[in-house]
Amino acid sequence: MKVDSFGKYRNFLLPLADCISIILGYYLMSVLITDSFLMNPTSTITAREILISIVLSIIVFQIVFRIFKRYNTVIRYETNQDYLIYIFLSIISTIIVSLIEELILHMKNPSIKLNLTVGVIIGLLIVASRLILRYILLADVVNKGINYTSENQxxxxxxxxxxxxxxxxxxxxxxxxxxxxxxxxxxxxxxxxxxxxxxxxxxxxxxxxxxxxxxxxxxxxxxxxxxxxxxxxxxxxxxxxxxxxxxxxxxxxxxxxxxxxxxxxxxxIEIEDLLGRDPIRLDNNNIKSLIQDKTVLVTGGGGSIGEEICRQIMLHNPKQLLMLDIYENSLYSIELELKAKYPNNKIKAIIANIRDEQRIMDLFEEYHPEIVFHAAAHKHVPLMENNPTEAIKNNVFGTYNLVNACDKFKTKKFILISTDKAVNPTNIMGATKRVCEMIIQAKDKESETEYVAVRFGNVLGSNGSVVPLFKKQIAEGGPVTVTHKEITRFFMTIPEAVALVLQSITYAKGGEIFVLNMGEPVKIYDLAKTLIELSGLKLDEDIKIEIIGMRPGEKLYEELLMDEEGLEETNHEKIFIAEPKNFTMDDIEEKLDKLRYILDNDITDKQIIKDTMKECVPTYKNPQEVNGE
Missing domain, CATH: 3.40.50.720 (NAD(P)-binding Rossmann-like Domain)
Structure with missing residues (x-):
């Protein structure tokens, strides 16, 4: 039977199958009463009475089955529960038939036990008819598919x-x-x-x-x-x-x-399967009271971290969500997504550059955000090594502009998204993020705004992360490129990273750097090797791993704390606080003046820029010093 044909005639075929089941059921009942009902006219139940029972049963069964929508089910997907319902409804229908015969037609009925028996028999026959139809339909679906032989199995x-x-x-x-x-x-x-x-x-x-x-x-x-x-x-x-x-x-x-x-x-296979630890679950019960009915600004709202921050903020019903980014396409995408999901909430996408001090001040004057999540940054290490002044303009002075705006317009909380690359940095990007941490710790001492930073490692699935790159290289036949055989990194998922960011504001008193315990670091070479093997390929035969050498500014082992910072526990076992440092804004302004001098005088000599950055960040070292080269 063709599936299409059955669909066309199912309203006729299913009731017909049930009628046949009813007739067979009563015939089998007659066999239980006598050895041969048809050849024994002296039986206590006459052929006329059996015929009346069959006609009544067909009518009652049709009514009951249609009331309970038994003809509206998809036969191929019926389960054991459906089959039990068929038997139950058959027993109920048989009892109704017996009551009509006795109370209205005044017929002499067999025992209750026999009535229940015939109901069960009819129910089983109906189930059998459904199973036969299901087998035929599934066989037709299979026959339409690809014919697999032993060679291609x-x-x-x-x-x-x-x-x-x-x-x-x-x-x-x-x-x-x-x-x-x-x-x-x-x-x-x-x-x-x-x-x-x-x-x-x-x-x-x-x-x-x-x-x-x-x-x-x-x-x-x-x-x-x-x-x-x-x-x-x-x-x-x-x-x-x-x-x-x-x-x-x-x-x-x-x-x-x-x-x-x-x-x-x-x-x-996904990298999350290979981390060897359960995903970190954070308790966000207190977040709602902090975000609900507040105006919240997210810079870098179109980035992978910023988007997820916006999504999780909307779960807590803010008064207004402001999403700021310089890139219109990604910002437009998250705006469409959130407005479709939360049509009654105020969600505004703002195109702006955090380097533009006056634009930032104008926005704060217009909207007066109460909480600011600062995720906008240049984050790619090799790119920033080649364009150091851009990292300084965007990361350092963009953050400086936001920090001052928060102070001037009495923003309640400011949360900086930082990175483990700020710890003993070996590259311009990490050093600029360390300056940002120093700015918020110093500013917190003299402002009503609570400034905090959240520091975490590599984020899985974020733009530019290593796992999508490896998958792309494997799909293209390789080679898979790894910078060094011993290089390791901490990994976390985007939801974990954002949960930490939101959790931090529930513990924030001002000046803290929050750190997440992310378990053991993962060796990148082993990660690449496992992804290749789990793709059904053989290392060195089907695809190779190529060691391409350390990139500018890269170090072998990332850290989450500087030696002198120490740790303080929070109420969450996975979150710790780095001990605040004694920076003042006078100290920071002195450092910023050195960086301004580079920008104002268009200095492009990378060594001069790095030497100046080392004066601003004493823990900034050359990669060779850290990697032991």
Missing amino acids: KKLLIIGGGYSANDIIKTLNTTLKGRYDIVGIIDDNKKRMGYSVAGVRIIGTRDDIGRICEKYNVDTIFFSIVTIDNKNKKEILEICSKTGAKVKVLPDLRELITEENLYHSLRD
Whole structure:
């Protein structure tokens, strides 16, 4: 039967199938009463009475089934719950028929037990008819697909023997029948060995993955465990990476609730799977009281961090959200997104350059923001090494303009987005961000505004981050470029970074630098190697990793604290406060005058600029000093 044909005639075919089930059900009941009802006219129930029961049943069943919309279900997607409903409604319908016969037609009815029996029999026959139709329909869908032969079948191993694996296997055996040859399931519960899930046997634990992949020439692995801690997830994925098979991962349960088909939820491996730690969860319960009914300004609102700050701020119902950026395309995009989601809230996109002191002052005078999140900055290390004066203009004096505007117009809180590259900086970008930290710590001492900074590491998925670059290089056939085999970085997700930023304002008293404990740093070479292997490729055979040398201003190991800063705990186990330094604005103005001299005199000599920056930031060092070269 063609799917299209069934859809056209389903309003006729389904009731007809139910009528046939009712007739067969009453015939089987007659067999229970006598050896041969048709050949025994002396039976206590006559043929006329059976015929009346059948006609009544057809009418009652049709009414009941239509009331409960049993003809509106999609046969291919019916579940065991639907089948139980069919049986239950069949029993109810049979009881209604019996009451009509006894109370209205005054017919002599069989026992209640027999009535219930015939209801169950009819219900089972109706379920059987639905299962037959479902089989025919699914077979038609499969036949429309690609015809896979043993030559183009993929050998598949499934990790995890739970509900997700069950649903994936069912999908593969119906709509994708023949595409995969499932060799078995891996499950660490040894008591399950030899058991089957949806017809596929559990054949080993994580320790057997390598052996099984080699034995069966497995070229694809589905990781289907959605309730697993990141430590064990990382360990299993590392085992999988050594097999040469391509690995796909099922998302966590929060992502799955929006997906109807688990197979289509499988995704390629992500860096979050390889961090070896659970995502950091922050308690934002106090944030609402600080943001609700406030005018909030986000600079760099079109950037990857700024956009997420704007999204999370809107969850707390601000009086007005001001999004400021110099780049119109990205700002326009987030404005459309938020206005569509929050049509009744005040959301304004502002094109402005934080270097323009007068423009900034005019904006503060017009809107009087109560909270400012400062995410606008030049952040790319090699670019800023080649354009140091641009980093100074934007990062240092852009921040200086905002800090002064906040002070003049009595802004309540100012939050600077800083970076781990500000710690013992080895590049212009990091040094300028360290100057920004010094500015807000000094300004806090003489202003009513509370100034704080939030310092974190590399953000996954942000513009220019390493993971999208690696994926692009792998997709293009390589090579994957790494600057140094020993280089390491701290990583965090964008939601984690933004949650820290928002959390910081609940602890802020002024002058603090907040630091997030991000666990162990990740070696970039190992990250690239694992991403290659989990893409089903072999390192050095299919794709190579090329060591291209350290970039200007780059150092091997990022740090989150300077040695002299120390740590102070907060109420959150993952957030710490660096001890404030004793800077005054007079100290800072003296440093800024040196930087102004460079800009005012159009000095372009990079060595002079770096020497001046070292005078302003005593912890600023050449990369060679830090990297031990």
